[in-house]
Amino acid sequence: MMCSKLFSGDIPELTSRILQNLHNDYSSLYSCALVNRFWCRLAIPILWSDPFSSIFNKNKQLHFIDIYLSSLNEDDKITLMKLGLGHKRIELLSSIKPLFNYPNLIKVLDTYKVETTIKLWSSLYLKHDLHFSYLSILASRKERIFLPTVSNHYRALQNQNPFLINPNNLQNLPTYIPQTITLQTSLFARRNALPNLMINSRNPTTRQNNTFSYGSYALRRRNALIPRSIGYLQDKETKILNKSTKFIYMALLKLFIEKNVTLNTFDIILQHAFGNESLYDIYELILNNSKLFYKNEYLKIDFNYKLTNSNLLKIRKFFTHLPTFSTSIKHLILQFITINDKCLSTDIARLIDSQSQLSTISFKQIDMDIFGSLLFLKSCSSSLISITFDECDFKNVLTLEGLGYLKSLESLHFINCISLNEIMIQSYFINLSTPINIKSFTFFYTNRSYDILEFSNPISHLFIQKFGKSLQNLTLSLNGFRSNDISEAISGFCETINFLHLNNISHKNISTVLQIIKILNNTLKYLTLEVKRHNIIYTGRDEYECSSNINSNLLKSLGNSLPKKLIYLDIYLIVINSDDLIEFFRGCKEVEFTKLLIRSDNKDSTEKILDIITEFVKGNEILEYLSYESDIMEIFPDTLYHHKSLEEKIKKVGSKVKIKRYNELVIKVDNN
Structure with a gap:
């Protein structure tokens, strides 16, 4: 029914x-x-809510541009022809009779993705040999983009769009x-999809890994790629591509305005020497059509580009007026803003001050001293529930006084941040206007940052002591901690933690890990453990071999230490020994987890490991989902064999456990 x-x-x-x-x-x-x-x-x-993201995933489609352009008037189509669009494709655009008002459906506008997509479309379909020249630029920018090829220009689409x-x-x-429905799909041209082609370029959803050091590293990261290192087009080609991009960009934006589009998400992203002419030209148009943004809830500002004075003036004009026509922002991301952009901090503070519904803010790769003591956060003291500092530099910041006004704050995250000190933290605690209940706390450093960012005087235990009574989700890096600091803080102050994520586990702190799990035995439901990686080139053979032993020691001890009511386990090990894995499964037979995620860098004995996992699954009636993957999976396509082979083995033993990719099952509380 x-x-x-x-x-x-x-x-x-x-x-x-x-x-x-x-x-x-x-x-x-x-x-x-x-x-x-x-x-x-x-x-x-x-x-159709976010079509410009299609080239950034495996959809590989650019033909939604044709649908949009089919709505242009005849004069605009003639202009497209003058810019180099073939007569047959103009006929194609004129023949399209859409069933829906597709332009009206767009809800997400990312300036970087829009410009990149239009340039790709222009390089493919205009009568100029620009495609491979432009791809060289994308490759130099390390973008992860899935693209069609340039052969078979007029093959029918059939069922693939x-x-x-x-x-x-x-x-x-x-x-x-x-x-x-009378769409002339047989007229649409589609290129053969390049199998698994990923052009490494900037991935807007992935944290970058360029220079990472003390000081004003955000500025150095921004300028990590100097202009001469970036692929380029000849001057003539650049003018052709920029001219067509600018026209199509403006035409589409006018079309969206004409169709009464109201955006839900707007991302302003400026890239390295990436031809932002179109972006600067649209500001005036946007300012005169404020309806486009009056319902906007998600705003991202990413200045991964050194602004000239003239461009800075245009951007400041936009931000000066933004608070007057966009007052419904709930989620704000600020990225790559450095001391050179300090004049923007006043505009951004004014923007935040105008948002009465703002619930989450993320500061990413920012020199935080441009915002002083964060006093502008006082204006959203009642609405803000989550704040994240991701790869931020707190050098020259004297206090975090502004955080003290956030009386509704529930989530606080510090990820790969530097220059934090106890004086700042205590200033935050002193200025708390009212007791607050932090439910999710992150103090996290990735493996790649460990050697540079290890603390001699750790401070995360101060947060645990202050907010431990209300903490439910805790994500911590164990690097830099004296052995008992963290376990004592959890033992004395934490009573309700049900999600725990520990990384950088080494031979120095394995006993601490097991002790923490034991302390949280009655409340812990979700557990993620990640062993610290060591590079033999930098750490030496003794340290590297010691890091290998930690995998064995952890597996042998972990099975008997897990809470019986644990329902989720995510574990990363560098090497998995088959005998250790058998002992681990033997020890956790009574554990009631429904999701088990295992990652490793194993290159040998794969079949034996899969057989052991299959044997464990065979006798387990509680487990529902399973993932086993290697970290090299994103680099080598044939490592999908691990996933497919395990799925076949599970089916043969008659188990109902579902095999999923790691990204489909992983749980993280600090995602933004």
């Missing part, structure tokens, strides 16, 4: 929520759009689907 209601549309709110969970799964959404007319009306708006409804599939739909 319930199933039929989902399909018939009797409970649209529930069906809509289900489809919203598929917002990044284009193929599944496309299938949903073909179920019936009701599901089609729900799936298409989700598919999730942004379009294919009329050939209509005959298989229920009879109440409208038969008036």
Whole structure:
């Protein structure tokens, strides 16, 4: 009965929520759009809410640009022809008869992705040999982009474009689907998708790893790639590409305004010498059409680019007016703002001051002294519940007084931050205007940052002592801690922790890890453990071999130490010894976890490890999800064998456990 209601549309709110969970799964959404007319009306708006992200995942599509351009007037199409668009493609644009008002459906606008996508489309379809020249620039920027090839320019799309409804599939739909869909999909050109082609370029969703050192490192990170090291186009090619990009960019923006688009997410991202001409030109247009942003809830500002004085004036003009037409921002991300951009700090502080609904702020790769003591946070003292400092430099910051006004704060995260000291932390505690209940706390350093950022005088235990009574989720790096500091703080102050993530586990602190798990035995439900990596070149053979022993010692001791009520375990080990793994599984037979995630760098004895895991799963009736992957999986495509082989073995023993990729199962409380 319930199933039929989902399909018939009797409970649209529930069906809509289900489809919203598929917002990044284009193929599944496309299938949903073909179920019936009701599901089609729900799936298409989700598919088209963020089309400019399609080249940044495995969807590989650029043809949504054609759909947008088909809505342009004849004068604009003539201009496209003058810019080099072929006559056949102009005819194609004129022949498209969309079923939906696609431009009106966009909710996410990322200036970097828009410009990158338009330049890719222009280099592919305009009558100029720009494609491979432009790809060299993307490659030099280390972007992770999935692209089509440049062969077979006019092959039919058939069923492979999730942004379009294919009329050939209509005959298989229920009879109440409208038969008036007349998209000329046979006219669409599609290139063969390059198998697993990833052009390494800047990935906006991944933290970068350039220079990392004390001092004003954010500025050095910003200038890590000097202009001469970046791929470039010839002057003539640059002018052609920039001219076409600028025209299409402005045409699309005017189209969105004409279609009464209201954005939910707006990302302002400036890149290294990446031709931001289009971005600067749109500011005036945006300022005169404020309706575009009046419902905007997510705003990201990323200045990964050294601003000239003239460009800085344009940006400041935009930020000066932004608070007047965008007052519904709930989530704000500020990234790559350094001392050179100090004049912007006043504008950003004014923007924050104007937002009465602001609930989360993330400061990423920022010299925090430009914001002083963070006193501007006082304006959102009642609404702000989460604040993150990610790779920020607190040098020259005297106090964190502004944090003390956040009386509703529930989540506080410090990730790879430097120059923090006890005086700053105590100033925060002293200025707390009212007792607060921090539920999630992160004080975390990745393995790559360990050697530079190890503390001789750790301070995270101060936070645990202050907020331990209310903490439920705790993420900590164990580097720099004296052996008993952290375990004593948890033992004395933490009573309700159910999520624990510990990294940089070494032979120096393994006993501390086991002691912490024992302390939290009655409350812990989710546990992530990550062994510290060592590079033999930098640490020496003795330290490297010692780090290998930690894997064995941890596995042997962990099984018998895990809480019986633990439902989630995520463990990363450099090397897994088969005998140690057997002993681990033997020790945790009574543990009731439903999700088990194992990562390692194992290159040998893979089959034996998989057989041991299969044997454990065979006799386990509680486990529901399992993941076993190697960290080299993102580099070597054939490592998918680990996943597929394990899935086959699990099926053979008749187990119902579902094998998933690590990224599908992992739980992190400090995601933003």
